[in-house]
Amino acid sequence: MNILQHIKSILLAFFIVCIPQLVSGQYASIQNRFSVDYIKGCTGWQVNVTINDPGGVFQSPKFYYTGFDLNKLPETDLFHTYDSPGEYYLTMFVDNKTGEFENNQLDSILVEVVAPAEPSFIIHNCDDHHVKVQIDDDYYDSYKVNFTATDSEIVNPNSFSNSYDYGAQGDYRIDVQGLFVDASPNCTVLNRGFTSVDKIVDPIITSVETQKNHPKTGNVQMAHTLGENSIYHLYQSDNNSSSFDTLQSVTGAETLIDQLNTTNNYYCFQIKTYDACHDVNIPSNIICTVRFNVKSSDDGNLIEWKTDETQADSYNVIRNDALLQNIADPLVKSFNDTAVICKREYTYNVQTVYTVGSSLALDTAIIASQSGELPPITSYPISSINLENEVVLNWSAPNTGDIPFRQYIVQKNINNRSWRYLATAKDTTYIDDDADFFGTHSYRITYDDDCGNEATPSPFTNPIILKQTAARGKIVSYEWNKYETWTEGIRKYTIERIDSAGNVLEEYPVLSGRQKDIEFAVNDLEEKYIRVRAESLDEEPKFTYSNVIESRLKTQMYLPKAFTPDGDNLNDRFVAKGPAVFDFHMEIYNRWGILIYQTSDLLNGWDGTIKGDKQLEGTYIYKIYFKDGVGKNYNQTGSFLLLRH
Numbered sequence: 001m002n003i004l005q006h007i008k009s010i011l012l013a014f015f016i017v018c019i020p021q022l023v024s025g026q027y028a029s030i031q032n033r034f035s036v037d038y039i040k041g042c043t044g045w046q047v048n049v050t051i052n053d054p055g056g057v058f059q060s061p062k063f064y065y066t067g068f069d070l071n072k073l074p075e076t077d078l079f080h081t082y083d084s085p086g087e088y089y090l091t092m093f094v095d096n097k098t099g100e101f102e103n104n105q106l107d108s109i110l111v112e113v114v115a116p117a118e119p120s121f122i123i124h125n126c127d128d129h130h131v132k133v134q135i136d137d138d139y140y141d142s143y144k145v146n147f148t149a150t151d152s153e154i155v156n157p158n159s160f161s162n163s164y165d166y167g168a169q170g171d172y173r174i175d176v177q178g179l180f181v182d183a184s185p186n187c188t189v190l191n192r193g194f195t196s197v198d199k200i201v202d203p204i205i206t207s208v209e210t211q212k213n214h215p216k217t218g219n220v221q222m223a224h225t226l227g228e229n230s231i232y233h234l235y236q237s238d239n240n241s242s243s244f245d246t247l248q249s250v251t252g253a254e255t256l257i258d259q260l261n262t263t264n265n266y267y268c269f270q271i272k273t274y275d276a277c278h279d280v281n282i283p284s285n286i287i288c289t290v291r292f293n294v295k296s297s298d299d300g301n302l303i304e305w306k307t308d309e310t311q312a313d314s315y316n317v318i319r320n321d322a323l324l325q326n327i328a329d330p331l332v333k334s335f336n337d338t339a340v341i342c343k344r345e346y347t348y349n350v351q352t353v354y355t356v357g358s359s360l361a362l363d364t365a366i367i368a369s370q371s372g373e374l375p376p377i378t379s380y381p382i383s384s385i386n387l388e389n390e391v392v393l394n395w396s397a398p399n400t401g402d403i404p405f406r407q408y409i410v411q412k413n414i415n416n417r418s419w420r421y422l423a424t425a426k427d428t429t430y431i432d433d434d435a436d437f438f439g440t441h442s443y444r445i446t447y448d449d450d451c452g453n454e455a456t457p458s459p460f461t462n463p464i465i466l467k468q469t470a471a472r473g474k475i476v477s478y479e480w481n482k483y484e485t486w487t488e489g490i491r492k493y494t495i496e497r498i499d500s501a502g503n504v505l506e507e508y509p510v511l512s513g514r515q516k517d518i519e520f521a522v523n524d525l526e527e528k529y530i531r532v533r534a535e536s537l538d539e540e541p542k543f544t545y546s547n548v549i550e551s552r553l554k555t556q557m558y559l560p561k562a563f564t565p566d567g568d569n570l571n572d573r574f575v576a577k578g579p580a581v582f583d584f585h586m587e588i589y590n591r592w593g594i595l596i597y598q599t600s601d602l603l604n605g606w607d608g609t610i611k612g613d614k615q616l617e618g619t620y621i622y623k624i625y626f627k628d629g630v631g632k633n634y635n636q637t638g639s640f641l642l643l644r645h
């Protein structure tokens with residue numbers, strides 16, 4: 001068997017045995033020809049070899065400390081320092097060639113060298129000068145914690161030591177070294193000084209102030225009360241106060257928190273310290289930032305903000321560095337500042353008040369484009385209609401104070417539809433010369449300032465609109481709407497007949513209601529201009545007038561809906577009846593629109609026959625033409641039934 005084959009046999013034996021044999025406190029090679037003090041260590045570790053040859057049999061033992069290699073010279077030293085991490089076969093070679101050494105001159109053991117790492121640990125101060133050490137890594141198999149030169153404890157990875165009592169407040173040092181199983185204790189020792197405490201100080205956040213608004217680089221300044229020689233961690237939650245993540249450790253009296261999206265988010269913060277001796281987290285109060293904006297509203301500057309209302313007690317709205325309004329309800333997160341004048345600059349801020357501490361947003365300035373609520377015109381406008389049938393409006397001027405008044409605005413609606421702009425006016429009078437009086441006309445008045453802010457409109461007024469509803473011979477029926485502008489109410493309505501110059505020719509009292517029938521004389525052929533006058537109940541009565549309408553008496557003939565030409569002298573003829581008319585002519589059409597009969601005989605009409613032939617029952621159409629006493633032409637059309645028994 002050559003040397004290479006021998007090496008393979010040794011390696012196979014190693015993997016079968018797998019774990020080195022521990023002999024008398026040392027670790028034996030595969031064939032127990034030598035042993036080492038440790039089989040693992042950190043870089044810089046010196047391995048020490050002991051040859052197991054009590055009979056002095058081995059001839060010229062030599063060592064390959066980093067693995068058998070014919071290209072390297074072996075060493076005779078019984079020690080070696082490893083400077084590079086890795087796994088190495090420490091191999092011994094003897095010159096013996098006979099007997100048990102024939103083709104078996106090599107023996108080895110596998111050793112491991114690792115890079116050293118500083119142990120990661122935290123010293124937790126507890127009340128009454130107790131201390132616990134937290135190992136927060138698992139690089140090593142265990143850790144030796146030296147509290148003093150004489151007191152130590154072996155601690156597992158990612159775990160805590162037992163509580164150690166130093167007895168009195170003072171400055172101390174703890175050493176921690178990482179240990180591997182079966183390894184040399186040569187890895188890094190890290191020491192850390194600390195000062196023990198009488199009592200852990202509970203953390204308190206006293207204020208949070210947004211100092212920069214930015215979607216990426218916003219920042220917040222926090223003030224807090226913390227104890228010395230304890231560990232405090234800051235926790236952050238985005239847009240709520242329930243999902244906190246660890247942000248950073250904090251010390252001292254203030255902390256600047258940056259790289260925040262303060263433009264779009266608000267943040268809640270809490271500080272915690274850990275009482276390791278009792279396994280209890282000690283939390284601070286929670287304080288959240290305020291994200292707010294201000295914009296012009298319809299009647300001022302609207303401030304709206306977002307923060308976590310579950311933590312807040314109240315809000316202070318600040319304007320120009322002075323308290324403007326305290327909002328006691330944490331659910332209310334808006335305020336409309338109506339005490340503003342347009343084109344003036346105002347600076348706002350919102351402060352959240354907590355049971356402990358407060359949070360302040362970043363000042364925001366705005367130039368008001370809207371004034372606050374303008375004083376309204378509280379009294380009713382007065383409406384009346386002149387002889388030209390124009391609606392005349394008058395109203396009282398409001399007390400605008402410092403408001404920069406610009407103009408009055410007249411608004412109108414018809415039949416209770418939407419209000420629309422009608423006109424502007426510089427004084428307190430306006431005449432609507434485009435009223436058609438079809439339907440109810442309503443008017444109201446508002447005004448605006450130099451920024452175009454409008455006041456609340458006045459109550460509306462409806463001028464009296466007179467309508468002729470019927471004319472039966474010489475009797476004409478009129479009706480009109482109620483005039484509701486006067487606060488004292490209406491004493492009475494009166495219908496006036498006037499001439500073209502507006503002189504009152506005749507009055508017709510209205511006893512009740514808002515309708516009146518007037519019977520004109522039979523020989524009254526003059527023009528009839530009619531209007532309504534309303535009188536108020538004031539001590540000094542006020543008057544208003546309706547539109548003027550011209551009434552013309554309508555001549556109308558009355559014809560039956562059916563007739564029965566059966567010879568019983570009851571309703572045997574289809575005859576038109578009514579006032580005296582002239583140039584009468586009547587036409588009868590069948591259901592297909594064919595003219596079948598016509599006559600100018602007003603008294604006899606139609607007897608239901610054509611050339612002596614009785615016509616069938618059914619529907620027929622009539623048309624009549626005539627003139628009244630003043631020569632006005634009329635025509636009427638309708639349908640009727642011819643019935644036979």
